[in-house]
Amino acid sequence: MSGITSTPIYTLFTGADFAPSETVFPPIGILPAELLIEIFSHCVANEPTTPLTLRQVSWWWKNLVDSSPRLWQTIILDNADSNTRFSEHQVALWTERSKPLKYDVELNVDDPDYILPLLSPLLSSINRWRALRLSGKHDEEIVMASLELTPDSLTHLHLCLHDFDQDDFDDEEPRITFSPISPGECTNFALNIWISHLPSPILLPPLRFVHLTIAEGGQIGLHTQPKYILEFLTSCSELESFYLSGWPHDSPVIGPLPAVHLPTLVTLHLKSTCFARAILSQYHEDGDSEDEARDYSQSPWSDQATGMGLRKLINRCNPPIRVLEMDFCDMRTKDFRYVFDRLPMLEDFYIVASDMSDKVINLLRPIFPNQSDRVVQLRLPRLRKLRLANCQRLNGTTIVEALTGRAQWTDAHHPEDTLVEVVVSGCERFSQWDRHLLSTVLQNRLRP
Structure with missing residues (x-):
């Protein structure tokens, strides 16, 4: 326009006159670092991943962005x-x-x-x-x-x-x-x-x-x-x-x-x-196989898992287990034998609703010597309290014979470690006559 003197753009940004042939920096390139950070912070507020873009512009911006914690x-x-x-x-x-x-x-x-x-x-x-x-x-x-x-x-x-996706989810x-x-x-x-x-x-x-x-x-x-x-x-x-x-x-x-x-x-x-x-279960471990006793069980998979888990527990327990309660869980016969052989300090054993067979209760009998071995062996040698509840596979006669043989031997040889309390309840095959026979040996130690 006539009458208006134009001012070069570089004069507006720098406040100084330069010859047009001289190199001119972009306006934002001469801003102080503090002002640039303020501008960057507004960018970051709208798009938090902006620092990744800003630091690629130049080495100066990269150093500026990387040294400004508020941008991150x-x-x-x-x-x-x-x-x-x-x-x-x-x-x-x-x-x-x-x-x-x-x-x-x-x-x-x-x-x-x-x-x-x-x-x-x-x-x-x-x-x-x-x-x-x-x-x-x-x-x-x-x-x-x-x-x-x-x-x-x-x-x-x-x-x-x-x-x-449930309809009632809030x-x-x-x-x-x-x-x-x-x-x-x-x-x-x-x-x-x-x-x-x-x-x-x-x-x-x-x-x-x-x-x-x-x-x-x-x-x-x-x-x-x-x-x-x-x-x-x-x-x-x-x-x-x-x-x-x-x-x-x-x-x-x-x-x-x-x-x-x-x-x-x-x-x-x-x-x-x-x-x-x-x-x-851990595969390829000693004992992790089917039960050679072929005893009936309603839940063979959980029986095996319980047995393998208890084997591991026994090997890690220090001090040894003194009380073992098995409530609505079971094991294979081989695992009962393994456990009974490795719990020398067990005093109380309570088991509820087990499918264990007569083979298991017979493990509690004394093992009398043969000609080559004259030492009587006894599993769970410190056992003083035993409770069998709702164990429907156990034969009453077997319970009587096993516990009678154990009590008579421990009463005579180790009275400090003999049975002091026995409870047999809810076992269908344990009759009143079986209870009478067992009470003649245990007397008041056989509880209702």
Whole structure:
């Protein structure tokens, strides 16, 4: 336009006149670092993965972005990513660059089964979380400041199998929570997650939880398989206790089953599950075969699992077992023999609803010497209390003969270790006449 003096663009940005032939830096290139960081922070607020793009512009921007912790304070993880292992690389970069500041974790998950795989790489720095936000089919936010969680205090993992497609499921119910393991106790916490399937160990880094609970979703709800349970346990090598709360169901067992090494496991609790044998059995071990006695049993698989599990328990018990109660569980005859031969300190033996045969009760008789061995042998030499309840396979005559022979010999030779209390109840083949005969030897030691 006439009458208006044009000012060169480089004069507006630099405040100085340069000859047009001189090199001119782009305007944003001369901004101070503090102003650039402010601009970058607005970009990051709208798109948290922006630091990855900004640091590729130039070596100066890369150094600036990498040395600005506030730009790395939001980690967004998405289960739609085809490469789930990318999350571990992303987590390592964000947690390192955001130091020493705290950061937010945002999970965009349509499938709750991805919550644990996405979160697990971040658990080692949970003390730095400001908030955990869940979005997708369900929105949820957990403010972490009041929990004071640390990697060492997050000791328990509770996984609840739930069918999210049920009509009566409340979409407002949480998918994930943190809670003290007991009311008023704020030194150990549990991570509680509702899922529909146990995640594959391929998606998981090693987990540091020392206590694990897996609960199936009810009698008509979701069930799992021992294969998936055992595969998940391979990621939990530091476990000290494992609780499985299941429901009886007749699904065929999927194989092959992996072997799991849990060197620090102290407590194992399997409740209401038909998968005991599959979970407990270890293949190619001494004694892990069919029962040579061919005794009748209603549940041969669980019998074998109980026997193999008790064999392992006996080998690890120090001090030895003094009380053994078997309530609605059973073993093979070979396992009873193995156990009775290796419990020299057992004083009380209670067994309810066992399918054990006469061969088992006969194991309690004294073994008298033959010509080459003049030492009388006695299994469970310290046994003082015996209770047999609802053992329907036992013959009354066999019970009388076995316990009479034992009591007469121990009364005469080891009165300090003889039977002081015997209860036989609910055993259909133990008649009133059998009770009378046994009472003539045991007298008031035979209780109703």
